[in-house]
Amino acid sequence: MAASAADIRSALSIPESSTPAAPQPKKSTAAARKPEGISRELYSLIGPSAPSLAAQLAKPRLKQKPKFGGAGAKVRWELRAFKNPARSDSLELRHWEKVTPDGPSEYPFSKYSVQPNTYTYSQDEYTRFLEDKEWTKEETDYLFSVVQDYDSRWYIIHDRYEYPNDPQRSLEDLRDRYYSVCRKLIRHRPWAGDDLAKAALVSSFQFDKEREVMRKKYITSLENRTPDQIAEEEALYVEVKRLEHNERKFKRDRESLLRILAGIDSGLPDIVEDDGVPLGITGDASNTKAKKKKGGQTTDLDSPATPSVASLPASKRPHSTKNAAYDSQHCITRTEVPSTSVATKAAHQPAYLRSFKLPTPKAAIAPKISQSLAELGVKHTRLVMPTRENVHRLEALMEATTSLVETKRVVDKVDYDIQVLKTRLGLREQSHSANGGEAKIEGGDSMDIDNSQVGDAENEEGEGGRGQSVVSVRSGRSRKHPRRSMSVSSVDTASTRAGTKRQKRG
Amino acid sequence: MVNYGGDEVSALVIDIGTSSLRAGYAGDDTPKAIIPTSYGFHPPQPDTDVVMSDNTAENPEQPAEKPKFSKIYIGQSGPSMWRAGMEIGNPLENGLIRDFNPIKPLIEHAINKVMLCNSAEHPILVTEPTWNTPANRERMAEIMFEDFNVPAFYIANTGVLNAFAAGKGSALVIDVGQSMASVTPVVDGFVLRKGLAYSPLPKLVYAQARHLITAPTQHRRGVELIPHQLIASKLPVDVGAMPKFTFREDRIAGTTESWRNWAEAREVDEWVQTVAGVLEQGWNDQQAAQRPARQYEFPTGYNAYYGSDRFVVGEQFFTHSPALIASNPNLPKSIPQLITEALRACDPELRQVIMGNVVLTGGGTLFSGLADRLSNELARTFPHAKIHAPGNPIERRYGGWLGGSILASLGTFHQLWISREEWQEHGKPIVGQRCK
Numbered sequence: 001m002a003a004s005a006a007d008i009r010s011a012l013s014i015p016e017s018s019t020p021a022a023p024q025p026k027k028s029t030a031a032a033r034k035p036e037g038i039s040r041e042l043y044s045l046i047g048p049s050a051p052s053l054a055a056q057l058a059k060p061r062l063k064q065k066p067k068f069g070g071a072g073a074k075v076r077w078e079l080r081a082f083k084n085p086a087r088s089d090s091l092e093l094r095h096w097e098k099v100t101p102d103g104p105s106e107y108p109f110s111k112y113s114v115q116p117n118t119y120t121y122s123q124d125e126y127t128r129f130l131e132d133k134e135w136t137k138e139e140t141d142y143l144f145s146v147v148q149d150y151d152s153r154w155y156i157i158h159d160r161y162e163y164p165n166d167p168q169r170s171l172e173d174l175r176d177r178y179y180s181v182c183r184k185l186i187r188h189r190p191w192a193g194d195d196l197a198k199a200a201l202v203s204s205f206q207f208d209k210e211r212e213v214m215r216k217k218y219i220t221s222l223e224n225r226t227p228d229q230i231a232e233e234e235a236l237y238v239e240v241k242r243l244e245h246n247e248r249k250f251k252r253d254r255e256s257l258l259r260i261l262a263g264i265d266s267g268l269p270d271i272v273e274d275d276g277v278p279l280g281i282t283g284d285a286s287n288t289k290a291k292k293k294k295g296g297q298t299t300d301l302d303s304p305a306t307p308s309v310a311s312l313p314a315s316k317r318p319h320s321t322k323n324a325a326y327d328s329q330h331c332i333t334r335t336e337v338p339s340t341s342v343a344t345k346a347a348h349q350p351a352y353l354r355s356f357k358l359p360t361p362k363a364a365i366a367p368k369i370s371q372s373l374a375e376l377g378v379k380h381t382r383l384v385m386p387t388r389e390n391v392h393r394l395e396a397l398m399e400a401t402t403s404l405v406e407t408k409r410v411v412d413k414v415d416y417d418i419q420v421l422k423t424r425l426g427l428r429e430q431s432h433s434a435n436g437g438e439a440k441i442e443g444g445d446s447m448d449i450d451n452s453q454v455g456d457a458e459n460e461e462g463e464g465g466r467g468q469s470v471v472s473v474r475s476g477r478s479r480k481h482p483r484r485s486m487s488v489s490s491v492d493t494a495s496t497r498a499g500t501k502r503q504k505r506g
Numbered sequence: 507m508v509n510y511g512g513d514e515v516s517a518l519v520i521d522i523g524t525s526s527l528r529a530g531y532a533g534d535d536t537p538k539a540i541i542p543t544s545y546g547f548h549p550p551q552p553d554t555d556v557v558m559s560d561n562t563a564e565n566p567e568q569p570a571e572k573p574k575f576s577k578i579y580i581g582q583s584g585p586s587m588w589r590a591g592m593e594i595g596n597p598l599e600n601g602l603i604r605d606f607n608p609i610k611p612l613i614e615h616a617i618n619k620v621m622l623c624n625s626a627e628h629p630i631l632v633t634e635p636t637w638n639t640p641a642n643r644e645r646m647a648e649i650m651f652e653d654f655n656v657p658a659f660y661i662a663n664t665g666v667l668n669a670f671a672a673g674k675g676s677a678l679v680i681d682v683g684q685s686m687a688s689v690t691p692v693v694d695g696f697v698l699r700k701g702l703a704y705s706p707l708p709k710l711v712y713a714q715a716r717h718l719i720t721a722p723t724q725h726r727r728g729v730e731l732i733p734h735q736l737i738a739s740k741l742p743v744d745v746g747a748m749p750k751f752t753f754r755e756d757r758i759a760g761t762t763e764s765w766r767n768w769a770e771a772r773e774v775d776e777w778v779q780t781v782a783g784v785l786e787q788g789w790n791d792q793q794a795a796q797r798p799a800r801q802y803e804f805p806t807g808y809n810a811y812y813g814s815d816r817f818v819v820g821e822q823f824f825t826h827s828p829a830l831i832a833s834n835p836n837l838p839k840s841i842p843q844l845i846t847e848a849l850r851a852c853d854p855e856l857r858q859v860i861m862g863n864v865v866l867t868g869g870g871t872l873f874s875g876l877a878d879r880l881s882n883e884l885a886r887t888f889p890h891a892k893i894h895a896p897g898n899p900i901e902r903r904y905g906g907w908l909g910g911s912i913l914a915s916l917g918t919f920h921q922l923w924i925s926r927e928e929w930q931e932h933g934k935p936i937v938g939q940r941c942k
Contacts (some may be wrong), residue, residue: 084921091658091925093515093629109513109917149942155853156696160942173851219854 080104086113118148129184135177139163147178172212180206262350353387359395361402369401369447513917518625520613520663521633521907524598525684525869528907529616532631532914536900537907539620544768545608546585546592547575566615574607580615585768588735590760594768600706601635601686606645610653617654626661629658629923631914633906636690637664643941644934651929658923660914661941665690665697667909668867669675669902672894676862678848680841680880681905682823682870684708687841689848689858696942699853705838708870711822716774726810733769733805736761738934740807746897749808777802781812783874784820786882794818820873824883842883861888867905 076099081092084107097104116231121130124212126137135143150156158171182205191198225233326332358380361369373380380398517532520694522543530537575595578693579585585594597605617625633647643661650659669677669692688704690697722728726746730924736758740751740804781800785793794814823841831837839847849857864884877895884891896902913919924940932939 087923087925089925089927089931090924091927093658093920093923095513097517107917109920112918113921135933150696153694153696155693155856157698158853159696159698216854223854223857223866466842 003153082107084110086110116148116151118144118409119182119183121185122442125185129188130181139178140181143174143178172209175207176209177207354388354391355383356390358386359398361398365402365405368405369398372401372405509916512915513913514921515629515920517629517631517763517914518617519631519907519910519914520616520823521904521910522598522603523683524596524601525534527612527616528904529621530907530911532911534565534911535908537904539616541581541612541616541620542585543598543612544585544594545595545612546579546589546594546765548577548591549593550574551578573930578608578611578897580612581619588757592763595764598685601683602638606649610649610921613654625654625656627695628656630656631660631662631910633664633667633910634661635686636663636688636699637704640938644937645939647924647929647934651926658925660923661937662910662913663697664906665692666695667913668691668865668905668908670912671905672865674865674894675867676859679865679867680862680871681846681868682708683868684870687844687870689844691848691852691856693856693860698852701848703839703844703847705844707823707840710773711819711840712774712778714822715778717779717817718819719774729771729804730806731773733773737805743807745801746810749806751806764940773804778819781816782819783817784823784876784879785817786875786878788827788882789821807889814832820875823873823876824879841880861891864891864893866893867902867918869903871895872902
């Protein structure tokens with residue numbers, strides 16, 4: 001509503017805006033057009049803000065009657081006699097007609113009476129061009145009259161064709177004769193238009209009798225099939241459809257599988273499927289058939305879209321050598337395709353981001369490696385700039401770290417063994433003197449493990465406390481290879497209680 | 507108006523069949539006048555030209571013009587009313603008009619008495635069966651122009667009209683009437699005359715039914731077909747018991763043989779329409795025995811159950827038993843035979859087209875189970891056959907009239923009428939030229 005802005009201003013006691021004159025004239029115009037059915041007093045009270053109310057107050061009216069025939073003028077109909085221009089006589093039938101100011105018009109249906117264009121010939125023309133040893137002029141005349149009578153509906157012409165001593169003309173005979181006569185007439189008569197139109201007209205009268213007869217024979221043979229033959233045909237058709245469907249499905253599956261597994265979008269255009277992988281439900285027959293077809297296609301067409309396997313390396317090799325200079329200039333490096341002979345699915349190497357191929361440490365020693373790398377201030381999980389060189393260097397660093405960690409572990413192990421052996425030696429010397437029972441040694445297997453593990457745990461704790469300088473080798477080892485620790489401390493002495501504990505842990 | 511191509515010039519359509527004569531306005535969906543084609547008449551008195559008083563009341567100039575009958579009774583109360591000495595005649599034989607004498611009174615009755623209109627004001631379209639003779643159609647034209655003073659006339663083929671009634675230009679029309687069964691291939695609104703096949707098959711079915719009713723079996727006694735007009739009173743009896751009724755002795759003497767025949771035929775027809783049927787899946791003794799028996803009561807009060815043998819009657823439409831073939835050398839062809847014959851004469855290319863447009867029409871096709879049986883039979887040999895069988899009995903019985911009603915109300919048709927002027931100018935040959 002136009003007034004609302006001013007109302008709000010007054011309500012919020014905002015001073016009038018810079019255009020105080022604007023709402024004023026609007027109000028006056030709104031007041032001027034007071035709707036009907038509402039009193040002036042009421043309107044001055046509620047103002048123009050209740051148009052819906054005003055509409056309701058309008059005078060009630062009955063439902064409007066539909067207006068037939070446009071402007072409401074009465075339509076008059078008249079029973080009139082009319083003449084049909086398509087008739088040659090003066091028959092007058094009567095029908096009801098709408099009275100129009102411009103009087104009765106021509107009968108609207110007469111325009112549908114189209115006289116077909118027919119050819120006639122003179123005696124002279126007949127003797128010159130149209131002689132045919134199988135047809136007399138009389139019979140040709142008769143044929144033309146029948147064709148005109150039945151408007152070139154050949155089935156009916158053939159049905160009604162009754163020439164005395166008729167030598168049993170077939171439908172094709174009749175058509176052939178009629179069209180050939182028409183063609184000859186067009187050819188030999190003077191032609192006003194251009195040759196193209198003439199040729200088109202002649203071709204419209206073209207009729208190949210042999211072909212028609214052959215076609216009819218085919219139709220007849222099609223009709224004369226026995227039910228068995230029809231059933232067999234049906235079965236074959238269904239089979240073919242099934243095979244086609246299977247093949248399509250096989251292709252689709254293969255495509256999607258390749259896309260998933262080998263990344264066909266980015267990689268090689270054609271990859272030979274391993275023969276031992278039949279996909280899905282495809283039957284044997286269809287499989288081999290599809291293969292055969294595929295083989296045939298690949299050998300037949302040498303289209304660039306699907307290059308055959310044999311031609312693939314040949315086409316790739318020169319490309320790489322030629323552009324060596326270009327590559328070096330643009331810092332392009334090419335990975336050597338590890339193709340031994342045939343590019344198989346397994347050997348295929350799609351394009352990848354280098355950062356995805358960063359070397360990862362072995363899971364067993366990963367924490368240790370990351371720890372040691374962290375000491376160096378290197379984060380191996382993410383390279384800021386994973387260039388080729390950087391990646392190589394990271395790889396080298398990783399390898400070095402791994403070997404260092406491994407070596408450290410071995411060293412630790414050996415140290416420990418030495419220690420253990422030394423203590424055992426000491427014990428033995430003691431038992432020699434004390435002459436201890438052998439039974440204790442027997443049950444040792446399960447217990448000493450625990451011992452070692454407890455030691456390990458202690459070690460870990462200790463190492464954790466010691467900080468980052470010492471790589472805790474033993475803990476990782478013990479977690480990963482409990483078997484080894486078992487063998488190491490096979491001759492340790494401990495209590496029987498620890499056996500159950502080990503089982504729980506394992 | 508122009509949208510559907512209709513332009514009504516208040517033409518009349520007359521379709522004369524063996525059982526009934528249909529007349530009505532073109533553009534209507536049902537004929538206004540349906541009167542039996544059979545008519546009752548009193549043969550002319552041998553002695554005279556004395557015109558009886560009641561004669562003049564109904565047909566004033568009749569005895570003078572037509573010496574064949576002194577009095578004629580037409581319409582719903584024509585043949586079905588018993589009158590002493592009244593003979594029954596039917597102008598049609600094998601679907602063709604054999605006797606033109608009663609044609610004029612029949613048409614007159616339909617147009618003037620039932621429809622109450624003046625034939626001189628309306629163009630008239632008459633139908634004819636496909637096997638009509640040129641002489642017959644010319645005679646019909648003559649009657650129309652000379653006796654009825656029609657302004658325009660046309661005679662159209664029932665096969666074509668039936669196809670039109672079904673909305674098809676090309677069709678295989680299977681028409682089973684009261685006396686004839688015909689199969690007519692229609693292409694582009696023209697009949698293929700060489701493909702026409704027809705036979706008086708319904709008569710055989712009638713004969714079979716009559717035999718079944720009247721011949722005694724071990725379960726049933728033979729039935730004497732006595733029309734109700736000759737029965738004074740009757741008492742209800744048990745199934746299969748002897749009927750208890752009394753004759754109207756006064757009428758026995760005055761009953762003519764032709765009337766008796768007509769009345770008995772009507773009884774048989776009633777029985778056929780009520781009881782007889784045909785098995786949908788072909789003849790099968792077990793199936794026929796499984797179907798429930800139907801009770802039927804004759805006018806005498808005699809009533810009986812008809813079991814499996816009621817299906818034997820309908821079977822005649824499709825197959826004839828070897829015994830029957832052996833005893834009758836020229837049996838009428840069955841419907842499948844007619845279809846095969848019609849198709850054999852057609853171009854192989856056409857067979858597919860018309861078998862996809864099979865039109866089933868005629869009152870005889872309302873025979874219980876016939877449409878289903880036919881579609882089963884056709885499906886066996888022509889897997890793509892499609893049958894158009896109107897469910898509305900009016901459309902089925904008066905398909906020919908309906909097609910004529912459609913044709914005569916088309917704007918484009920009005921140029922085909924044979925006008926009175928043309929008739930006077932060219933005479934009879936114009937009929938053959940115009941109505942192809």
